[in-house]
Amino acid sequence: MSFVTELIPPRPAPAAAKQGLTGARIAGISVLALWALLAAGLVLTVINGWNQDKFLRYGPRYLHGLWTTISLVGISVVLGAALSVPIAFARMSKNRVAGAIAYAYVYVFRSTPLLAQLFLIYYGLGSFKPQLESVGLWWFFRDAWYCGLLSFVLNTAAYQAEILRGAIESVPRGQHEGAAALGISKTIAFRKIILPQALIVALRPYGNEIILMIKGSAVVAIVTVYDLMGETRYAFSRTFDYQTYLWAAIFYLAIVEVLRHVWAFLEARLTRHLKR
Amino acid sequence: MSGIFSALFGALDPLCGPIGIFSLFGSDSLIACGDAGWGDEIAFGVLVTITLAVATVPVGLFIGFLIALAAQSKDKTLRLAAGIYTTIFRGLPELLTLFIIYYGMQIGLQAVLAWFNYEGRVEINAFLAGMIALAVVFSSYSSEVLLSAFRAIPHGQYEAGEALGLSRWRTLRLIVLPQLIRIALPGLTNLWLILLKDTSYVSVIGLADIVRQTGIAARVSKEAFFFYFIACLLYLALAVISSFGLRYAERWARRSEVRR
Secondary structure: OOOOOOOOOOOOOOOOOOOOOOHHHHHHHHHHHHHHHHHHHHHHHHHHOOOHHHHHHHHHHHHHHHHHHHHHHHHHHHHHHHHHHHHHHHHHOOOHHHHHHHHHHHHHHHHOOHHHHHHHHHHHHHHOHHHHHHHOOHHHHHOHHHHHHHHHHHHHHHHHHHHHHHHHHHOOHHHHHHHHHOOOOHHHHHHHHHHHHHHHHHHHHHHHHHHHHHHHHHHHHHHOOOOHHHHHHHHHHHHOOOHHHHHHHHHHHHHHHHHHHHHHHHHHHHOHHHOO | OHHHHHHHHHHOOOOOOOOOHHHHHOOOOOOOOOOOOOHHHHHHHHHHHHHHHHHHHHHHHHHHHHHHHHHOOOOHHHHHHHHHHHHHHHHOOHHHHHHHHHHHHHHHHHHHHHHOOOOOOOOOOHHHHHHHHHHHHHHHHHHHHHHHHHHHOOHHHHHHHHHOOOOHHHHHHHHHHHHHHHHHHHHHHHHHHHHHHHHHHHHHHOOOOHHHHHHHHHHHHOOHHHHHHHHHHHHHHHHHHHHHHHHHHHHHHOHHHOOO
């Protein structure tokens, strides 16, 4: 009979098997190298093509374009939010006619391109000059900036109405019933119970919508508004310097990334009572 | 043989064929087909738009699938590389992406050719540039959809594949992919509708799509409202038709889930 005479002393866990160069790692490193190469190329183009004269001439124009883009998107998002409220309520109402009209509005504006809508408003309505002059609205439709604003407001209102409707409908029925059981009137219940919960749900889609608007706002450059894209096209048509587009890309990426991070922070902050 | 096909195709042309909308309702007007109106030009624009969108999808889906695979790999460098790709192309306006690719390809090709002592002007095909730009944008969005679909598939499915002795590639193809399609289809449907709208940007670099053709007609005939209204209607019709088709596709993908 044999038995163990000595205990095996405790040992640390075996070291993790070393992953050598896997295919994934090779692919990852080579793609990263490609990105680094592109970034280096970008920096090199900027340094090699640096021209104090161009910088002084077009730098302020870029900043002005940036401001045009931001103000255009900001105003249209706010006005669109205001316009989206009646649409969302019409869409949710029991009235068949109002619901159908709101549905048609949302469907039409969401399934046609923003570019076509902009052309329809700027060139299309612009061809009714005598009629518009007689109504006294020509100053509005003459200006590309106003036309861009109008098409953006109409477009984003359709999207925001859907966001709002989805968010309000996502609040469970029990919340309405609970408020009714407590004897709270419908308006107060909506304002203090339903809306706060709905807006938290809507927060992320709203952020996405603003980012989509910033990206979509580049189309106004085609109807001669000097937003960031418009100034870029202007600078490119004057200098034929590829850098102009790279600068625009940097600006747009910076706006979108800043907005994304601000929104992530806002969301984390506003939903901290929901974390367990 | 091809003559029969083209005749059949011509007969079924929904815009300018014998039973087409433009020929039935638009004869003797601005949208008549032939030399009298703009109907056939606009019909060609519709064809270009559809071709561009249809040609973009497979390329974009393939790149997007690769990006999604990279984004969920165990390797950190690969994840980072995929993250940079999606961050850049989801952050740039589609119009700017299009210009960067269009002019970038032109300048890059010119530089390469200058290397070989060729000093001519290089013109990039607008269709190709548009397709690449749209595919790049489509791939970065579809990679997110596919990635979240990948995450919805339980780990046990991979382990079951391993237990059956399937290789990793066959597990992906036979077990994961069929489920992935079903989960990702609603998201991809949305992306298709967005892509259909984004094709309008290629009109800016001179490709003869719906917006460009109607724009030319509007400028020549001075009936801008009418023609841009037609353009909006055509996009609306494309969206309605494709949403019917996609509803059918979704029902097809879900046929295993019917209640018995």
